Amino acid sequence: MDIASLLLELYGRIPPLAARAVDGLDEEELCTAPEPGANPIGWLVWHLARVQDHHVADLLGTGQVWVEADWARRCGLEPDPSNIGYGHTAEEVRAVRPESPEVLLDYLAVVHARTTEMLQGLAPEDLDRVIDRRWDPPVTVGVRLVSVADDSLQHAGQAAYVRGLLGD
Numbered sequence: 001m002d003i004a005s006l007l008l009e010l011y012g013r014i015p016p017l018a019a020r021a022v023d024g025l026d027e028e029e030l031c032t033a034p035e036p037g038a039n040p041i042g043w044l045v046w047h048l049a050r051v052q053d054h055h056v057a058d059l060l061g062t063g064q065v066w067v068e069a070d071w072a073r074r075c076g077l078e079p080d081p082s083n084i085g086y087g088h089t090a091e092e093v094r095a096v097r098p099e100s101p102e103v104l105l106d107y108l109a110v111v112h113a114r115t116t117e118m119l120q121g122l123a124p125e126d127l128d129r130v131i132d133r134r135w136d137p138p139v140t141v142g143v144r145l146v147s148v149a150d151d152s153l154q155h156a157g158q159a160a161y162v163r164g165l166l167g168d
Helices: 003-012 014-022 041-060 090-095 101-120 124-128 141-165
Strands: 130-132
Touching: 003 014, 003 101, 003 141, 014 041, 014 101, 014 141, 041 101, 041 141, 124 141, 130 141
Parallel strands: none
Antiparallel strands: none
């Protein structure tokens, strides 16, 4: 298996997991935290899509889908390209109010399509390109892609767990 196929398999697992977590929920259920200060399903799925959008746009040197379309408004937010959820306070978490599960899944679908296109053209030597020298060792494309997939899968799992707590 080549590296592009491996990464496509890995990233291809994210949308179905997110879909199962939000399927059939209404806006209130999307925004229900299992306990005060915990992250609700809507925030978790929003965050995993935002991180992927932000980081893949950076890898491609392009604008983020979040900023270039109407996704922010449909999630109750401003189209701030730096708002990906890291360090959110409880108040900021509550501010993420997707209109519906479809908004989250449609946004993730657009982000995933762009990621898929990038991964299909990925060559093994691309993985070694350094993209962030602020870390020791510096971050490469390969490390960033693994980090984004790891973050996405963890948050999709958390969303599934919260879904179970909701009794659905």
